Amino acid sequence: MRIVTLCGMGFGTSLMMKMAIDELLRKHSIKAELQAWDLGSAKGQAADIIVAPRDMEKHLTGFNARVILIDNLTNKQEIENKLIPVVKELMR
Amino acid sequence: MIYMDERCAQLLCKLISAEKPIKISDLALMLGVSARTIRYDLDKIDEFLRHNQLPQLSRKPNAGIKFVGSSEQKNEVLTLISNINSYNYILTPRERQNAILIELLQAENYITIEYLTEILSVSRGTIINDLRKVKVWLTRYNLKLKSSPRYGIKIEGSEKDLRKAVVALLTDNMEIEKALKIIKTPLSRQINVVMDQQIKKLFEDLDIGVIEETIRMAERQMETVFSDGAYSELVIHIALAIKRIQIGRNINIPKDELASLKFTKEFAVASRIAQKLERHFSIKIPIDEIGYITVHLLGGKVTATNTWVKENWVKLQVVTAKIIESVQSKMGVDFSADNELYKGLMEHLGPTIYRLKHDLPLKNPILDEVKENYSQIFQVVKKSLRALEEFVGSKINDEEIGFITVHFGAALERNKAKNKAVCRILVVCGTGVGTTKLLSSRIKAEFNGVEIVGSVASHRVKEMLSKNKVDLIVSTVPIPGDNVPEVLVNPLLPREDIVRIRRLIERCLPAKDVTNKMNNKTVYLEEILKIIQKHCKIGCRSGLVNDLAKYLNIPSNKGLKGVVQPLLKDLLTEKTIKLNVDAKNWEEAVRIGGDILVKNGFVEPRYVDAMVRNVKEIGPYIVIAPGIAMPHARPEDGVKQVCMSLITLKKSVEFGHSKNNPVSVVVCFGAIDNSTHLKALSQLVELLGSMRIVDKIKNVRTVDKVLALIN
Numbered sequence: 001m002r003i004v005t006l007c008g009m010g011f012g013t014s015l016m017m018k019m020a021i022d023e024l025l026r027k028h029s030i031k032a033e034l035q036a037w038d039l040g041s042a043k044g045q046a047a048d049i050i051v052a053p054r055d056m057e058k059h060l061t062g063f064n065a066r067v068i069l070i071d072n073l074t075n076k077q078e079i080e081n082k083l084i085p086v087v088k089e090l091m092r
Numbered sequence: 093m094i095y096m097d098e099r100c101a102q103l104l105c106k107l108i109s110a111e112k113p114i115k116i117s118d119l120a121l122m123l124g125v126s127a128r129t130i131r132y133d134l135d136k137i138d139e140f141l142r143h144n145q146l147p148q149l150s151r152k153p154n155a156g157i158k159f160v161g162s163s164e165q166k167n168e169v170l171t172l173i174s175n176i177n178s179y180n181y182i183l184t185p186r187e188r189q190n191a192i193l194i195e196l197l198q199a200e201n202y203i204t205i206e207y208l209t210e211i212l213s214v215s216r217g218t219i220i221n222d223l224r225k226v227k228v229w230l231t232r233y234n235l236k237l238k239s240s241p242r243y244g245i246k247i248e249g250s251e252k253d254l255r256k257a258v259v260a261l262l263t264d265n266m267e268i269e270k271a272l273k274i275i276k277t278p279l280s281r282q283i284n285v286v287m288d289q290q291i292k293k294l295f296e297d298l299d300i301g302v303i304e305e306t307i308r309m310a311e312r313q314m315e316t317v318f319s320d321g322a323y324s325e326l327v328i329h330i331a332l333a334i335k336r337i338q339i340g341r342n343i344n345i346p347k348d349e350l351a352s353l354k355f356t357k358e359f360a361v362a363s364r365i366a367q368k369l370e371r372h373f374s375i376k377i378p379i380d381e382i383g384y385i386t387v388h389l390l391g392g393k394v395t396a397t398n399t400w401v402k403e404n405w406v407k408l409q410v411v412t413a414k415i416i417e418s419v420q421s422k423m424g425v426d427f428s429a430d431n432e433l434y435k436g437l438m439e440h441l442g443p444t445i446y447r448l449k450h451d452l453p454l455k456n457p458i459l460d461e462v463k464e465n466y467s468q469i470f471q472v473v474k475k476s477l478r479a480l481e482e483f484v485g486s487k488i489n490d491e492e493i494g495f496i497t498v499h500f501g502a503a504l505e506r507n508k509a510k511n512k513a514v515c516r517i518l519v520v521c522g523t524g525v526g527t528t529k530l531l532s533s534r535i536k537a538e539f540n541g542v543e544i545v546g547s548v549a550s551h552r553v554k555e556m557l558s559k560n561k562v563d564l565i566v567s568t569v570p571i572p573g574d575n576v577p578e579v580l581v582n583p584l585l586p587r588e589d590i591v592r593i594r595r596l597i598e599r600c601l602p603a604k605d606v607t608n609k610m611n612n613k614t615v616y617l618e619e620i621l622k623i624i625q626k627h628c629k630i631g632c633r634s635g636l637v638n639d640l641a642k643y644l645n646i647p648s649n650k651g652l653k654g655v656v657q658p659l660l661k662d663l664l665t666e667k668t669i670k671l672n673v674d675a676k677n678w679e680e681a682v683r684i685g686g687d688i689l690v691k692n693g694f695v696e697p698r699y700v701d702a703m704v705r706n707v708k709e710i711g712p713y714i715v716i717a718p719g720i721a722m723p724h725a726r727p728e729d730g731v732k733q734v735c736m737s738l739i740t741l742k743k744s745v746e747f748g749h750s751k752n753n754p755v756s757v758v759v760c761f762g763a764i765d766n767s768t769h770l771k772a773l774s775q776l777v778e779l780l781g782s783m784r785i786v787d788k789i790k791n792v793r794t795v796d797k798v799l800a801l802i803n
Contacts, residue, residue: 008710011763012724012773016716019774026129029097031184036766039710041577041596053713055749062575071751073716074781091185092218 001032001090003083004047004065006056010038013073017051020079030087048090051083066090096140098187099123100133101173104140104159107149108166113156144172188212189222190261193229196237196247197258198294200339204244233257251343252384255332258294262328272300272324295331302372303330306365310389313361329388330369337375345383358389407483408445412438414479419500422472425507433503440499441480444492448484456491463494466501473497515539515597518556518576519547520567527568527583534585535566539597564596588728657768660775661802663736663761667692669795670739678712678747678755679704681739682723685760688737695762696730703760707747715749719790720757720780731762734769736776738798740790756790 003021007013014036025032037045039059047065054069068082096104103119116134120127134157138148146169150160159166183191192208208219223245227237233256235249247254307326311317318326333343345353353359362385366377412434420427427433456462463470473496477488517535521527528547535542545560550569556562557574565571565578579596581589620640621633630636668688675681686700702725707714715721737760744754759776763769780786785801792798 008706008713009724009726011726011766011769012722012761013713013716015766015770016773016777019770020777023128026125027132029184031186040579041599043575043577045577053716054751055711055713055715059710072718074720074777075717076781092221 113158115156202243418476591728694735699730702729
């Protein structure tokens, strides 16, 4: 499984989300490939799940992946509630 | 039900077998995970212990973690851990698939899906899903998964392929020496619980000691010593053969191949091994199996003792280098960067020299093929072996030349593949006339390994993409609606655009190549540090790292443990925090935050423009949480060092975010790569994750109070 966190430039927001998700995956003992990408270089890349800030939604067309949008990036609970059920569903 | 995963079990084993308390940081190091993860795991272990009415772990601040129970209790824990089977252990999908493979590979006949759901305690759907992956894995070894409605599933394919698959399954998961060790250890002392149990099951009730004895006998008869890897492999192959013979599955070797094997010295040795095994295991070993053992004795590359190679290391290096040099000057191909060739050839030459010196001719089963397919290389190699001939004092026979030729043949293939790996770039601009031509020639001049597929106007992009394979679009105008990575550049291609393109090119070249190089180098520096640390006391570690990195020309800050990543308190100081700032709108707020970084000399003024442009182009997603914005741009937009600033606004401003408006805290930062600032960033997230702290930051009047919150 490949999870990609996405933001405009790949140095801030996507890394923040990546760190949070890294922790979550460990907590739930889930093994998955996790990468942080910026919008330009993510085009045409394959991913199972894309996690991005809510306000990037309009840039996220053309991806063949489950898209998860996060409102508050400092809220780990929100990320956990939105992401983990999807991961578990896809792993089944 | 108490769940323990593999790492927890491993951790608990370590704690129990340790005599003294172990620090969390050391545990983290041992298991290669973070201290935080270890703390999570320790909580899980405590829960597990509590559940089994055993004492909790003792955690002492300066001493570390210790299991305080009596030795009976220790034994009890060990039994508990070794009894962890799939009922109370959560298997990862991969472990589950391995377990299914092992069941299938050793089954005498069909097994049913019901049986698998029972032993793995997962649903039928999960098993069916796993079987899809298992099927794919099996095809790699020419094996098929046959399912028939009434009976269940079984593996179909030749016996040889099946045995290859079993050994591959073992070595996919660990080194062969380790696999052998596990097979030999009694169960209760094992650490990696589930996988080990599965492996052990493959060789249940088999006296490995007897097999090892026969191998040692073979060594004496052949007057040689096998390398550890070859030794382990032989033991496992023979153990597997016996298991298979016991259930009536024999191997077949083509008649002509068998005929040629019969004349080798190894065949005689293999026959004697077979005799011994027949007596001990009361089985009949067919002649084809003896041939198979012979193949493995030959494949084990009758090595000289490891000591010989070790003692002659330097000479071996010289001979290897001379041969490579001679071949490359004759062929006009540069092999100097091909480490695989150098290492592989050197490893090969050790035993070769031993054989030649001791006049132990080795049959080359593929000599004819080599001569046919690599005739030119064969001739070149033949003329390039003077260094070797001088060293052993005799002419080299064709059989040995054939082996060496194979190494160079493979190197040439690698060379070809490397040259082929180019990044195909499509250059686009509004009109497709002058600008793209200029851009194309700049790109060609700046980068290696690129091919310009074409230079066109933006409306022709779709047409070009449908006809050509394109890895990357470099464009001066935005291009909507395609699936190819793109980078938007200034037509004059300033430095920061070059950096941006380079990053993307690296991504589309075979990832392996790039990362491998990186990893090798990082490990390299770490290894050097370890060696130095072993013998000397290091005065200034960071200074040493920097000087070494400079001398060896490698980046010192990439992935090297021990190089300091700045903490949040290093970046947010009284110089970079401003409270109660007046800002009319979001842009002004971003500029005020950015100017702090400029005034401190951390970024160039153009970085501030880049931050503003980023919000305008990609949107207000940098508003990461209610009331908090985190503007930033890319390293190549003018960052001189990792930095961060924090301002609070007297009156909050709108960024246009759908949910998190309005904003009253703005944190600007600059990164130099995608790792150095991570520690500070994660601390920032922790800090801003607490609403209480955010409220305090918004309301305090003095910078000191903010600093106190950060610390």
